[in-house]
Amino acid sequence: MKTHLRSGALATLLAVAALSGCATATNPKDPFEGFNRAMFSFNDAVDKVAVKPAATVYSNVVPGFVQTGIGNFFGNLGDVWTMVNNLLQGKVVDGLSDMMRVAVNSTLGLGGVLDIGSEAGMAKHKEDFGQTLGRWGVKGGPYVVLPIFGSFTLRDTVAFPLDFKADPWGYKKPVRWRNVGTVVRLVDQRAAVLGASNLLEEAALDKYEFVRDAYLQRRTSQIYDGESGPKGKSSLNQGNQDDDWAYTRQEAEAAETSAAASAATAAAAAATEPRDQSGVEPAIRTKPADAAAKKDAQQQVPGSKLQQPVVLPVSSVSTDQTLMAEAKPSSDL
Amino acid sequence: MNKFKQLFAIALSTASLAFAGGAMAQSAPAAPAQAAAEAPDVLVKRISLEVLNAAKADKEIQAGNQRRVLDLVEAKILPHVDFQRMTALAAGRFWRQATPEQQTQLANEFRTLLVFTYSGALTQVKDQQLEFKPMRGTVADNEVEVRSQVVQARGEPIQLGYRLEKLPSGWKIYDINVLGAWLVETYKGNFAAEIGKSGVDGLIKVLAEKNKKLAANAGGKVAKSS
Numbered sequence: 001m002k003t004h005l006r007s008g009a010l011a012t013l014l015a016v017a018a019l020s021g022c023a024t025a026t027n028p029k030d031p032f033e034g035f036n037r038a039m040f041s042f043n044d045a046v047d048k049v050a051v052k053p054a055a056t057v058y059s060n061v062v063p064g065f066v067q068t069g070i071g072n073f074f075g076n077l078g079d080v081w082t083m084v085n086n087l088l089q090g091k092v093v094d095g096l097s098d099m100m101r102v103a104v105n106s107t108l109g110l111g112g113v114l115d116i117g118s119e120a121g122m123a124k125h126k127e128d129f130g131q132t133l134g135r136w137g138v139k140g141g142p143y144v145v146l147p148i149f150g151s152f153t154l155r156d157t158v159a160f161p162l163d164f165k166a167d168p169w170g171y172k173k174p175v176r177w178r179n180v181g182t183v184v185r186l187v188d189q190r191a192a193v194l195g196a197s198n199l200l201e202e203a204a205l206d207k208y209e210f211v212r213d214a215y216l217q218r219r220t221s222q223i224y225d226g227e228s229g230p231k232g233k234s235s236l237n238q239g240n241q242d243d244d245w246a247y248t249r250q251e252a253e254a255a256e257t258s259a260a261a262s263a264a265t266a267a268a269a270a271a272t273e274p275r276d277q278s279g280v281e282p283a284i285r286t287k288p289a290d291a292a293a294k295k296d297a298q299q300q301v302p303g304s305k306l307q308q309p310v311v312l313p314v315s316s317v318s319t320d321q322t323l324m325a326e327a328k329p330s331s332d333l
Numbered sequence: 334m335n336k337f338k339q340l341f342a343i344a345l346s347t348a349s350l351a352f353a354g355g356a357m358a359q360s361a362p363a364a365p366a367q368a369a370a371e372a373p374d375v376l377v378k379r380i381s382l383e384v385l386n387a388a389k390a391d392k393e394i395q396a397g398n399q400r401r402v403l404d405l406v407e408a409k410i411l412p413h414v415d416f417q418r419m420t421a422l423a424a425g426r427f428w429r430q431a432t433p434e435q436q437t438q439l440a441n442e443f444r445t446l447l448v449f450t451y452s453g454a455l456t457q458v459k460d461q462q463l464e465f466k467p468m469r470g471t472v473a474d475n476e477v478e479v480r481s482q483v484v485q486a487r488g489e490p491i492q493l494g495y496r497l498e499k500l501p502s503g504w505k506i507y508d509i510n511v512l513g514a515w516l517v518e519t520y521k522g523n524f525a526a527e528i529g530k531s532g533v534d535g536l537i538k539v540l541a542e543k544n545k546k547l548a549a550n551a552g553g554k555v556a557k558s559s
Contacts, residue, residue: 123490205540
C-alpha cells in the first residue's frame, strides 16, 4: 500500500513535469492548471461515488464517542511526526509539548483513544515536513493536485512521501489490519466534515480556483504559524497594499463631478445663455461635497479624471454613507 | 482525501457562526454611538459569543430552519460588515472600471451570496468554544486585525481572523480569515476569471444566477430580495 502510494506520487510528479511543457500558463501560481483540474474532477468524482457515501454510513452507524476515539487514535500517531517536525524547525517548546502529549495520550489515554493531552492544555499543532521545508526557506512552487490526496504545492509533493513514510500506521502488522485501519482513518476524516462539505459548493463560483487560492494562502499561514509571511511582516499591511478603496472613494467623487459637469453642460445647452449654479441644483444631491465638486466641474471637461482629489474626511464619509445606503437592498432576504 | 477542502468548508461554517452573532443590540437606532465606543476586539468577541450562543440555543436553527437563520444573519451580522469595501477589494482593479450601478449590483449580489453561505453554516454549530488572541493594531489605528480560534471537541482548532476598519458608524468588518485564507483574497481569483470571460456584467449575472439557485434550494422559504 505504502510503496504503491509513493510510486503513485512520483508518477504524478513526472506527469506534472511532462505536462508543464504543453500547459498554457495563465496563472503564475498554477502552470499545471489543465492537469490539476482533471485531477480535481477525478477526486471529486471519487468522493461523490465512494468516500462520501461511506462516510455518511459511518457517521450514521458508529456512535459519536467511538468516532471521537478513532479520530484521536490516528491523531495521536500523527503527533509523533508533528513533534519531529517542530524540533526540526527549532520550535523546541512546541516539540517538547508534543512529546508530552504523545506520552500522556498513549498511556493514560489508552493508546491515544482519549485526548487527555488537549484537556491538560497541550494543544495539538499539526506540522508536516513540507512546513519544515518552508520554514527552512524552500519556496512552495506551483500548485499541484494529486489524485486522492488533493491540494499540494510542488514542495509539499516532494516532502509528502516522507510524511507518508514517517506515519507509524504504515508499519502496522499484519498488513490486512493496516489496510483496514487506513480506510477507517480516511472515512473517519471525511465523516468529520460531512455536514459542511456542501458549503464550498455554495460559496465558490469556480470551485477549483476557490480551493486553490484558499489552499495556497492557508499553506503560507501554516508555515509561519498564523502569519501571512515571515515574522515582522504584518498581514494587515500586506492586505492593504492592493487596497483600492481609497481610490474608489475618489472615483465616486470623480463620477459625481462628471455627472454634475454634464448636467451643467446640458442645462447650458438648453438655455441659450449660461445659467448660474442654482439652475442645476435639483439635478444632483445637495451636499457640501457636491457643491465643491460642481465648482470644479464647471471649469473642467466632462468625464475627465478628477485632478488629484483632496478627499476631506467629511466628504469621503458622506460619499461612503450614500454608497452604503444605496447598496442596501430594500427588503430582507 | 481533499481534507483541506472539507476542513475549509467546515471552518467557513464555523466562521459564520462565530461572527454571525451579536448585532442584536446594535440594530437599535442608538447603535452607532455605542458601536463607535466599543473597541474592535471587544466588538468581535461580543458578536462571536452572542452568535455562538444563539445558534446553540435555538432548536429551530439546529433543525435547519433556513428562514430563522437568515433572520439571525440579517439582524446580527450585517450591521457590522462593510460589503461595499469587501466587494471592492475582491474585484480589485476591475472595481474602478465598473460603473456606480455595476458596483452597487455587484456588492448586492456578493452580499446575498455570502449571507446564504453563512446561513447554511449556522446550523452546524454544536460544541465549539472560542478563544481570542491579542489584537494586531491598537484602538488608535484605523484598521486592525482581530484573531481568534474555534476549539472543537475533535480535530485541530480552526483559526478565524477579522480585518476591521474604523468608520464614523463604528468598527466594520471588511475581510475574514478562515484557516489562514482571507475571504477577499480567495474570491479575487474567481471574480477576475469571470470578469475576464464576460466582463463585470457577466460576473453580476453569474452571482445572481447562483443566488437564485441557492434561494430555490432553501426550499422556497426564502423570498429573494431586490
